[in-house]
Amino acid sequence: MNLAIVGSGYVGLVTGTCFAEVGHRVVCVDNDLKKVHQLQDGQIPIYEPGLEELVKKNVAAGRLSFTASIEHAVAESLVIFIAVPTPPQPDGSVDLSFVEGVAREIAVHIKDYRIVVDKSTVPVKTGEKVAQTIKRYNPGADIDVVSNPEFLREGSAVEDLMKPDRIVIGVSSDRATGPMKEIYSPFNAPIMVTDLNSAELIKHASNSFLALKISYINAVAAICEASGANIERVADGMGADKRIGRAFLNTGIGYGGSCFPKDLSAFIRISDELGCDFRLLKEVEAINRDQKERFLKKVRESLWVLRHKKIGVLGLAFKGNTDDVRSSVAIDIVRQLIVEGADIRAYDPKAMDKARPLLPEVKMVAQAEEVADSADAILLLTEWNEFKSLPWQAMKKRMLSPLLFDGRNLLNPEEMRAFGFTYTSIGR
Ligand code: UGA
DSSP states (O other): OEEEEEOOSHHHHHHHHHHHHTTOEEEEEOSOHHHHHHHHTTOOSSOOTTHHHHHHHHHHTTSEEEESOHHHHHHHOSEEEEOOOOOBOTTSOBOOHHHHHHHHHHHHHOOSOEEEEEOSOOOTTHHHHHHHHHHHHOTTOOEEEEEOOOOOOTTSHHHHHHSOSOEEEEESSGGGHHHHHHHHGGGOOOEEEEEHHHHHHHHHHHHHHHHHHHHHHHHHHHHHHHHTOOHHHHHHHHHTSTTTOSTTOOOSSOOOSSSHHHHHHHHHHHHHHTTOOOHHHHHHHHHHHHHHHHHHHHHHHHHSOOTTOEEEEEOOSSSTTOOOOTTOHHHHHHHHHHHTTOEEEEEOTTTHHHHGGGOTTSEEOSSGGGGGTTOSEEEEOSOOGGGGGSOHHHHHHHSSSOEEEETTOOSOHHHHHHTTOEEEOSOO
């Protein structure tokens, strides 16, 4: 089928590429001409495992192309996906101006029947507004608007998209169901057809529930610290119950990224607007803020005065396997340490280029080991697997004092203590 994806960011690019991989003809649209030219030349602006090979393969096969022209994309494609950013606003609501702008642009080019699919994460009732907008700017447009939320995680986006747990399709008319099912039939996943509003809610409710799991385990980790229990054993014991599950029960410095913080505030906000005070989610946010503070407190308690202390930081991305630093708790922590006068050296396997402009005071080093040089402490802030196998013993020798704070419970406490570190982690 001929498909258009408007917006070539994380979601749009991965979705378009995977659609091409299963045999559809996909045109990805972006208004950033530089990005379009880069993509046409096979340069991928983001780090996402497996993506570059797939883009190159599908461009070469003639199934994937890039353009800046919405007109061309609308003319060529029965189904047009909107995958543009929905950034947060200071009051917690979502800025829907990109979605609205694209809906207007699509509207004026529609001549025959088209299905307009919202893939961006949006508050409930946005699909209705998109349909109204298209009708306003093109009263004769023969369209159906569909909500088709994505559930991919950065760092495993290609795999999540190729092997989804479920596909959610929210429709306002049966006419759109057939083509939408056809698009997804090669993925061999359960397809759930709902109304438009339910599909939009499934996305916000899912992300908020996952964030809730994280805040729950973080709150339990604090109780483990106070009581001498071990959070890993508690999470394993809880997670063995199929009704609970072990996933997303990893304690740490709190959740970050471009999705959870934004989606929680947006869900709280839209719930308020609909007359429902979602107090539970407000507490999830509060616990997440506390988690970062509790970690900083441990650092302050050990180092006492932070001014002129040399602190080595491992990890700046909001989680492992990505170069994304948006709403990264690691970045927040480094910023706070700088405010308090610490001198920071940092290393991240992929995120240093994106972190540099956000942290101009930080010296980024080429090798992870270098963060240890004359350091008063090392903070591990992102769950990169490769940090497990660093030459820790040698690194300890390069430090002024052997303080190691593991914000992700990534390392083995006994092993680190055997190497001579004063090792602190979370809830154990
Ligand atoms: C999240 C969801 O997992 C995806 O299903 C969803 O499609 C996506 O948002 C989105 O809305 O686009 P993502 O933000 O890429 O995906 O990252 P996650 O793997 O969910 O991690 C989010 C944050 O939670 C990270 O900071 C991570 O370190 C933290 N986390 C995750 C924990 O602290 N503990 C855990 O057990 C799991």
